[in-house]
Amino acid sequence: MTASYRAPVRDQRFVLHDVLDIAQYSSLPGFADADADTVDAILEEGAKFTEGVLAPLNKVGDVEGCTRDADGNVKTPTGFKDAFKQMAESGWTALSSDPEYGGQGLPHVLNLAVNEMVSSANMAFGMYPGLTLGAAAALAAAGTDEQKQLYLPKMISCQWGGTMNLTEPHCGTDLGLLRTKAVPQADGSYKITGQKIWISSGEHDMAENIIHLVLARIEGAPDGVKGISLFVVPKFIPDENGDPGERNTLKCGGLEEKMGIHGNATCVMDYDEATGWLVGEENKGLKVMFIMMNEARLGVGLQGYAIAEAAYQQSLAFAKDRLQGRSLTGPKNQDGPADPIIVHPDVRRMLMDQKCFVEGARCFALWTALQGDLEEKSDDPAVREKAGDYMALLTPIVKSYLTGKGYDMVSNGLQVHGGSGFTEEWGASQLLRDARITMIYEGTNGIQALDLVGRKLAMNGMRPITSFFAEIDAFVAEGGNDETQAFVDAVAGCKGKLKQATDWLMNNALNNFDHAGAGSHDYLNLFGLTCLAYMWARMAKTASAKIAAGDTDPIYAAKLKTGRYFLDRWVPEAAMHLAKVEAGADSMMALEEEAF
Amino acid sequence: MTASYRAPVRDQRFVLHDVLDIAQYSSLPGFADADADTVDAILEEGAKFTEGVLAPLNKVGDVEGCTRDADGNVKTPTGFKDAFKQMAESGWTALSSDPEYGGQGLPHVLNLAVNEMVSSANMAFGMYPGLTLGAAAALAAAGTDEQKQLYLPKMISCQWGGTMNLTEPHCGTDLGLLRTKAVPQADGSYKITGQKIWISSGEHDMAENIIHLVLARIEGAPDGVKGISLFVVPKFIPDENGDPGERNTLKCGGLEEKMGIHGNATCVMDYDEATGWLVGEENKGLKVMFIMMNEARLGVGLQGYAIAEAAYQQSLAFAKDRLQGRSLTGPKNQDGPADPIIVHPDVRRMLMDQKCFVEGARCFALWTALQGDLEEKSDDPAVREKAGDYMALLTPIVKSYLTGKGYDMVSNGLQVHGGSGFTEEWGASQLLRDARITMIYEGTNGIQALDLVGRKLAMNGMRPITSFFAEIDAFVAEGGNDETQAFVDAVAGCKGKLKQATDWLMNNALNNFDHAGAGSHDYLNLFGLTCLAYMWARMAKTASAKIAAGDTDPIYAAKLKTGRYFLDRWVPEAAMHLAKVEAGADSMMALEEEAF
Structure with a gap:
């Protein structure tokens, strides 16, 4: 009954080639091997593998689960072992790892696109290679040469x-x-x-x-x-x-x-x-573990929007297929007994919310992954510094905003199914049950918010956020055309509120640290919203330029329409988050513990 | 591991006696038998039954589930049958039913308080008597005398x-x-x-x-x-x-x-x-079925906040017990290895959100149930008409707002548990899984929103909403004292935005019905928020008057503190909902179906 997963290759190509224009980095290690044709071929092969091998095992994994015998041996669900072997042997796990240890050394940004497919198709499965590579990253960063020689090749290939x-x-x-x-x-x-x-x-x-x-x-x-x-x-x-x-x-x-x-x-x-x-x-173990944790946090943020993509596809298929009621503006399926429910505005609302979130989140996650590449590979120290700052600043936002909103979007996907969503038959409930962990593991979303306001804002004399604001200001100053100026204005509006919230925290939290904790959740969400608004503005400008240049691919018009929905329906949340940040800690902390 | 459920009798008494002052209706049928002592005794007995009998079966029900044999016979989980018998024999199911058929004829508002306990303790169980009484209500409304004599006594007693x-x-x-x-x-x-x-x-x-x-x-x-x-x-x-x-x-x-x-x-x-x-x-079957549906919809709204109450209790116990980290403002548990997590602002945020929602929702649900009593029992036709209007207008709001927000609060409760929330051991995950259905059954929340904007707003020449606005205006005109004026202002602010949203729909939706559908979700949420703000203002004024009169029960100070959190952290959502309503249908409906 579950709709089959289809990897969103066209959308990924739009971000990688059109928006981020990764070809501009061809002088950097790894990027030279990632010309457009290679990227597209890898995405197509990744699509085949995840659609054909991993997605069909998603429900199997949920129903069978893992089992443990009396000796502590654990058996994975039927088909997992073979899929894991295929994945390793095809080299998927080694895509962006260090060539010195058998990796292919391709850009992280490309690897993330493939990992999105893995998480959409089968999140529980994807965690086996995901954690393996995270552990390998920690060993690569802090292990001895001997440890690296011993472990890394076999971990990168997922033999171990x-x-x-x-x-x-x-x-x-x-x-x-x-x-x-x-x-x-x-x-x-x-x-x-x-x-x-x-x-x-x-x-x-x-x-x-x-x-x-x-x-x-x-x-x-x-x-x-x-x-x-x-x-x-x-x-x-x-x-x-x-x-x-x-x-x-x-x-x-x-x-x-x-x-x-x-x-x-x-x-x-x-x-x-x-x-x-x-x-x-x-x-000094914690410091090393945080190398792994930071990589894992980005991976969890990716899960957040990847599972929302799966939910979107599932609910879209249901909404196009399920006939129920008639459009408020007159029948759209005259010959049928009823219209497909996608004609109903409130069903559209849930689909458009999912769609504009996933597309914005994908751009944000890939842009962040690109910072990882630049931090590691750029030959310009200024670029490396800025990219490193961004990675530090954005990691908690990618983790929390994409999982918190991602979960809400998965819930929207379930809701589109009506009663079918609550039964286990259709698969929507599995996605909801699976998605819920992403807000918790690798540091709860509350811990991420505290990391953002308590550590990342002030680090290096506020260099990361100052740099982020400068980039936004420069983008806003560029302006837009008739079609895209509204996007630019939205970025300016969100950034203004984020700046105001930042100033409020700086002016108040030093007197009472609880103000930082009290505002952290909404501050992070305001930051995430600002990032998505920026991504949508960049996507809109890209799409508008493509259309102006005569490109008739319908994806560009669709991007502009989806983006306008984002402006109408997501951007209004910014003022609410600011108001909550500025409410401070007083009413939150006023009640005595025994009065709860 | 799960915290035991404790029925919130003190809070229910606060609403019934102090806020709604049900003693003022003692001249109406049923209310005469519901003097304060009787009400309190019934609540205490209800607490004993739900805490002692139903709550312990909640996890049993989840783990065992129901089983069906080849002949179609269904076995309920261990203990359910005996509990059902006890519940019926103690007369709990007959509390507010018609004395002509063996009911006790007590006010619906009191019955709802007991039903809240049942749903908090064991929602899946509560649906057996709940649906029985809903079916009985439909038979009572439309059945022949013979049908009523034959079925009602045995259904009201839950023998059938x-x-x-x-x-x-x-x-x-x-x-x-x-x-x-x-x-x-x-x-x-x-x-x-x-x-x-x-x-x-x-x-x-x-x-x-x-x-x-x-x-x-x-x-x-x-x-x-x-x-x-x-x-x-x-x-x-x-x-x-x-x-x-x-x-x-x-x-x-x-x-x-x-x-x-x-x-x-x-x-x-x-x-x-x-x-x-x-x-x-x-x-004419649909009309009769809607008698049952409307009763059931109020019952589902009740489930929405009742299960949030259970989640609140569970997460509160966890937050007081779990030691992790230190308060941002210095250790609070000096002698322990760490502070209980309730000291952390972001944990407080999740607890306070749950607390202010549940208490506001309880007041709203009981106030609405009281309208049902007035519609049925008042001897003043004007009161009956107004109460009937309110029931029609408020039913979709009770159903959707309390289940939508209730679900979010249950999710907050799970989040407080961190990783423990995701394991089945602690019970938080069961509440989340159980709560998810409330947004779907008895008409999805989207259908409720359409019922509100498409039918209830315009009914009887907009008499219900006009009457609601007039009540709010009169309340605002009364003003408040130093402590409560902020609550009154919040009600005025929410009402102003709700009025603006109503006008927008009236001015635009007739030209394009899709505008009504597109705004319905946010309109309903704005309406629900306004109702809760009104309830909080009434609770605050009640508490403030009690304190002024020298009552030292700490519940009154706690109400004011919890209410101020609501003003700071919930009321800012009103402007966001208004902006989304006014965004209309254009961007929501712009994307061609094939471009999804």
Whole structure:
């Protein structure tokens, strides 16, 4: 019953080629290999793989889930193992990884487009390679040469899996409380003992080895976050040839029963004097883990809009097919018993909300990923600095805004289905159940908002946000034509309110830190809205220029129409968010705890 | 792990006694028996029953669900049958029903308070008596004396169950398409044949008989909604003594797999020349069914805030218990390893949002239920007319605003739990899964919004909304004191925007009906917000007067503080909704269907 997933290749090409014009970066490493034809070919192949192999397994994963035997072995749903093998062997997981370790070194921005397809088609599945590559990134950043040679090629190819182990039963957000301990051994290794929970992809049957990155406290280390170190703890200890050898003393102690992403094994992991090796410096583990976390946060933001894309496709197909009632302006399907429900304005509202969000979010996510490329690859220090600032500033926004709004859009998709949405038969409910985790994991959306107002705004003397505002101001100063000036005005309006909210926080939060916390959620949402308005303005200008140049591809007219809906129906939220930020903390914190 | 449900008796008493002052209606039938002591005793007993009997079965219902055997018999979850018996025998289901048929004739407003407890404790369970009483109401309104004598006493006591059968596979909202047919028999009965789907409580093992109200088309009747009649179709045909006799030829053909309310049997019902009797006039079935629907819609609105109350309690307990991080303004739990997360502003935000919504919604729902009492029982025709107008006008708002926002609040409750919210262990996910249906059934929220702008606004020459505006204007003219004037101003501000939105629709929607549909969602939300602002202003004035009179109960100060949060954080949404209404249909309808 579920509509088949179709990868939005045309829309991705619009962003990559027309809006971001990635060809302009052809002098940078990796981009030279990503000419337009190559990009298009990769997108087409990615579409085939995700539509043909991953999407059909999405419901299977939900219904079957993962199962664990008494020894702690975990079986993934039917078909996952084979799909994982296909994915690895086709090189999809190595797309933008370092060529030194077998990666293809292509731009991150292209890799993100492919990852969007993976997450839309089968989010629970996509987490297996996703976490593996995140763990590989942390090892690449902080591992020794030996560790990198040993682990990276096999992780990048997904011959081996990878995980991140942070949470313990009594500590999630507050990692300073963690208790897992590491005891140094004479040979330079450590014995790791403790329990970790909510470990996504923690144990499974798809890879010949699983490389766990585990936060633990070396005996005698300081309390709190200053005494946390990172360890690499393989399921099978590599032998002298680098092949899986002795079984390490760790195992999956249980699987969480969750409301969604059943296809991903969320494990309790028990480490019982398991052998591990330090990654990076002693007591500096959190810093390394945040390399992985930041990459993972961008990946979660991507999931947020990718699953909204899947919901949009599903609900659109339903709305075109389901006949019910007649258009308010006269029958549109004269010969049928009723009109398709897409004729009804309120159904349109839910579809257009999804559509304008997903397209804006895609542009925002790809633009952000491009900053990652520039930070890493540009030969101009000023460009690298600005791109690095943007990555720091935008990561919490990508994570929270795209998952929070993405979830709302998935809920819209379900609502379009009416009663069918609430039954498990149609698939809309699975998307809703799956999507709900994105607002929580890799740091809840509230934590992201606090990261934004508490750390990212003020960092480097407010350099990142100053730079962002300058870019917007320059864009606004350029102006638009008859068709696009409204978009430019909307960006100016949102930016003005964001600036006012920023100033309010700067002027008030230092006297009372609670003002920062109280406004953080709405501040982040105002920021996200401003980013999407900027993206829509860029898309509109691009589309308008294409039309003016005589390009008759209907996508350009559709972009302008969808963008105008965004101006009418999303931009009015900016003033509301500003008012809430400026309300401050007083009424929020006034009620005594016992009066709740 | 789930926090135990505690019925909010003190808050309900605040609304019933202090705000609505129901004692003033003691001259009306039923109210004389509802003096303050009786009301309080009933609430306390209701609390005991729902906390002690229904709440513990909520998770059981979710985990076990209902099961159907090959013959179509349906087994409810462990404990449901006994709880249903207890509920019926204690007279809870007969509280506000007609004494002529064994009801206690107490005010609907009191009954609603008890129903809130039932829905908070176990929503899926509450639907069994809820639908039974809805079906009874339709029979009471349109049945023959014989039908009423035969069915009402046993339905009001829930010795027998009841259902409503509208939907068919190809028609939900658009009932004009329905195909179930009724063939007249010589004895005055009909043979009913067809398939109905999504029939809540359609078949189960808790009552000795189930009375189905079924919409069908009599052979030869006109097409569309003008040819639909209503039939009473008992599972067991009553014998001459009124006891369950011959088994009728109807059965449950399947159970839906749903994302929530697993404890309620959602049935495919197959009627195979089943014997039924006409209720009301031929071809006028829809009108009668809407008596039941309107009652059911208010009941769903109640579920919306009742389940948010359950989520609030659950997340509040978690937020007070979970230690994680330190307050931004310095440690609050010095001796502990961390502070309880309720110290964090963003957690407070989610709790305060839930709290101010639930308390405002409770007042709104009880106030609306009181209109039902006045419409039915007042001896003043002007009061009856106004109350009837209010019921018509407010029903779609109660249904949609309280379920839409209620769902968002349940999602907030889940979010407070962080990762624990996504696991099934804590119960937050069940509430979210259960709550999602309330935005859909008894007419989707979009249909309610269309009912509001398309029918209710213009009815009787705009008499209902004119009357509502006049009440608000008079309230605003009264003004407030230093403490409450801000509440009065907020009501005035919301009302002004609602008036502007109303005028916009009146001036534009007649030229293009799509403008009405395009603005309906935001118009309804603006209306709901205005109603809650009005309720908060009334609560604030009540609390302020109590404090001025020397009452030291801390609930009054808490009401003022919670209300001020509502002013700061909810009222700013009014302008946004107005802007969206005034955006009209153009950008919403501009995109050609094939360009989606």
